[in-house]
Amino acid sequence: MSNVQQATKQVDAVVVGAGFAGMYSLYKLREQGLKVQVYEAGTGVGGTWYWNRYPGARVDSQAYIYQYWFSKELLDEWNWSERFPAQDETERYLNHVADRFDLRKDIQFKTRVTAAAYDEASQRWTITTDDGQSVSAQYFIMGTGGLSVPMLPALPGIENFKGRIVHTAQWPREGVDLKGKRVGIIGTGATGIQVIQTIAGEVGHLTVFQRTPNYTIPMRNPKYDDAARAELRAQYPMLKERVQRTFAGFDYDFEDRNFFDVDPAERQRILQRLWDDGSLNFWIGGFREVFFDEKVNAEFSDFVRQRIRERVKDPKVADKLVPQDYGFGTRRVPLETKYYEAFNRDNVLLVDTKATPMEEVTAKGIRTSAGLHELDILICATGFDAGTGALTKVDIRGRDGVLLRDAWAQDGVRTTMGLQVHGYPNLFMTMAPFSPAAAFCNVPTCLQQQVDWIADCIAFVRQQGRHSIEPSAEAEAKWVAHHDELANLTLVPKTNSWYMGSNVKGKPRRLLAYAGGAGTYRAKCEEVKASGYEGFVTA
Known part of the structure; x- marks a missing residue:
């Protein structure tokens, strides 16, 4: 008997993880009338905000963009208490979403997916869980997050x-x-x-x-009253569109001017204004050359070093706390x-x-x-074992039984737009390598964009009367080359960090996140969709 025949349950799609991506995937695929099963290892929804409840855990994207955009009713009824909410508030928000849209009925908690195998004859996946369950699905979506192992x-x-x-x-x-x-x-x-x-x-x-x-930035975290929330809600339509076009999926973006085209006094005023905003604006809302030009990066680095020293009483302790051997923004800020x-x-x-x-x-x-x-x-x-860890921890076997982690170990990590992998039909991923969501994006912005693309892709396959879709080897090689070309233009590879996989012994050193920006990435994904998924093969 084939694995598919042995499976005790048949669904249209299996989604792994009940965080931002997993819950939205469930919502979007149910809209198409698909039967969806979500598996979640925890006892509740929330993903990152379920697991990471350590003292002081807090969002560092502003609340008004760290949320779902798909429902005006949801936007109107949820009241954020402050600019950067703590873990418990974000977890409550995600629980509210699960209840508001009746998502729990299709989520099985306390269940970890351990293996998935693609059957070419049936063009379906057989997914196995740690409690011995086996389920057959046409579409398999890994919404397991980039920082979850x-x-x-x-x-x-x-x-x-x-x-x-x-x-x-x-x-x-x-x-x-x-x-x-x-x-x-x-x-x-x-x-x-x-x-x-x-x-x-x-x-x-x-x-x-x-x-x-x-290098760090001091957080400015004002509380919100009803008047402030009303003012923000009035901006939601604009913000929803704005975050789709910026480099990092925030409501702010880089200056149009080049750093050295601005006189030194004005540059310092701009840096101070961005610093005083108390957000990641200083990093990804200033001058884009901070990522590419060592001289510009040095000025940013010196500015932050001075701010650190001003706050530490003992100069010897300050010496330890001030980064000296790498530049600002080349590690997570x-x-x-x-x-x-x-x-x-x-x-x-x-x-x-x-x-x-x-x-x-x-x-x-x-x-x-x-x-x-x-x-x-x-x-x-x-x-964490960032980017790849959650994907390689599961025994994912594609065409000819090839194990994904073995393929990546042998040939290097390969994805097409961080959404699919050649040789693994109908396997979709979010926050995977070679997409901005892997590191350089406000996570809800990029995850919603990726899930929308996945849902549209699945709808296309169904409308065409086909059963599977995957990128061609040529399309994948083209995307990987594009990713690597952009990565090597930046200063990021000069620094050891989880961005480069340097924190995991034996892991190949490579920038995991797409450096072209969330706005550019979205445009390229839309081009693929508009072309009828050129470079992808359906069967």
């Missing part, structure tokens, strides 16, 4: 620690009692920064193990709230792990080359 530090003896170890992406719903405890945290990326600034005043002692300091002031506290110790490397974890704590740091709790803000 946590990485633990590869430290000898970590299993010997007698205290508690917790990864920020696996934070218990009931929380962790940190009051008065000796706490260590590994990692000072966006997540680590949010944790550190939040718990510094609560713990007995905090030891921060930092490998690479970050976090927003922060009194992060640097945490290091002015007597109960906070900054450990530079490049100067004094971590050697092992003992029963009592972490031993560096300089000695033992005794801990009660160890927090790992050590990031």
